[in-house]
Amino acid sequence: MQTGTIFNIQPFSVYDGPGIRTTVFLKGCNLRCLWCHNPESWQIAPQLQFQEEKCVGCGNCFKVCPKGAHQISERGHIIDRTLCVGCGICAQNCYAGALVLTGKRVTTEEVMARLLEDAPYFKNSGGGVTFSGGEAMMQLEFLKELLIRCKEAGIHTAVDTAGHFPFEQYQKILPYTDLFLYDIKAYDPETHRRLTGVDNHHILENLPLLLQNGAEVIVRVPCIPDGNWQDMEQIACYLEPLPVKQVELLAYHRLGEGKRKSLGMEMETFPAPSVKEMEGLLETFTKKGIPAVYNR
Numbered sequence: 362m363q364t365g366t367i368f369n370i371q372p373f374s375v376y377d378g379p380g381i382r383t384t385v386f387l388k389g390c391n392l393r394c395l396w397c398h399n400p401e402s403w404q405i406a407p408q409l410q411f412q413e414e415k416c417v418g419c420g421n422c423f424k425v426c427p428k429g430a431h432q433i434s435e436r437g438h439i440i441d442r443t444l445c446v447g448c449g450i451c452a453q454n455c456y457a458g459a460l461v462l463t464g465k466r467v468t469t470e471e472v473m474a475r476l477l478e479d480a481p482y483f484k485n486s487g488g489g490v491t492f493s494g495g496e497a498m499m500q501l502e503f504l505k506e507l508l509i510r511c512k513e514a515g516i517h518t519a520v521d522t523a524g525h526f527p528f529e530q531y532q533k534i535l536p537y538t539d540l541f542l543y544d545i546k547a548y549d550p551e552t553h554r555r556l557t558g559v560d561n562h563h564i565l566e567n568l569p570l571l572l573q574n575g576a577e578v579i580v581r582v583p584c585i586p587d588g589n590w591q592d593m594e595q596i597a598c599y600l601e602p603l604p605v606k607q608v609e610l611l612a613y614h615r616l617g618e619g620k621r622k623s624l625g626m627e628m629e630t631f632p633a634p635s636v637k638e639m640e641g642l643l644e645t646f647t648k649k650g651i652p653a654v655y656n657r
């Protein structure tokens with residue numbers, strides 16, 4: 362039986378594929394998107410989040426941390442992330458809830474027991490389970506076993522991926538994946554590298570290969586003024602000949618900012634697009650015959 366690290370199981374999700382779904386969030390990601398809404402997912406190992414505004418200054422964390430990672434500096438209470446090993450002892454002793462350890466080791470058996478509780482909702486709504494992240498593909502053997510177990514239980518499966526892996530890795534899960542939610546973040550390789558830390562050659566090669574191999578795919582495009590906006594025409598031209606089920610244009614928003622602060626990460630912000638800008642963008646795609654929608 363495989364074990365893996367997850368950071369959330371979210372029931373009643375309606376944005377991650379058809380029907381009512383339960384989304385399993387796996388830890389670990391091989392991209393570093395500047396606008397990431399789930400930066401607590403980047404490392405596979407558990408990560409400590411500190412919400413300073415909840416801290417009541419009781420000092421428990423200073424006493425219990427075996428590494429001396431909680432310190433007082435001129436900025437007040439800080440966590441030296443180079444010392445923290447993610448043991449979670451301070452979070453267990455923070456009764457104010459200011460410290461939270463994100464990420465938990467679980468077996469596929471434990472995840473399936475939780476997912477099967479929601480099976481009646483899947484059947485009644487045409488829903489199922491979506492594996493997201495982070496990047497679901499980072500824990501491939503764990504993901505594959507979960508997909509197989511879901512299919513054995515008659516559950517519709519979706520995998521949310523940014524596509525940055527050799528295609529052979531996708532072949533391992535293709536037979537058990539009913540739907541891919543596939544991100545295209547930029548078309549120009551240099552823009553892609555600047556925004557995500559990696560180039561996009563695997564990403565642009567894998568999408569046609571998945572489709573040629575019979576996969577059903579919904580493409581998701583984050584739409585970020587001053588980020589990837591100038592690539593939208595090229596992304597539309599790339600998608601035009603491809604038989605994708607749908608293209609979802611996702612308007613940038615700033616929900617990840619608080620999380621980044623709690624993880625001690627630097628923040629980069631972009632302007633949010635207006636409704637008019639998103640409508641114009643939608644037209645760029647639909648006038649090419651692409652089945653596009655946009656979500657705010």
Ligand code: SF4
Pocket residue numbers: 409425426427428429430431440444445446447448449450451452
């Ligand atoms: S998670 Fe462990 S090592 Fe990290 S700050 Fe808390 S007690 Fe210290």
Ligand code: SF4
Pocket residue numbers: 415416417418419420421422423451454455456457458459460
């Ligand atoms: S244990 Fe929690 S509330 Fe107490 S000082 Fe540490 S972070 Fe603040």
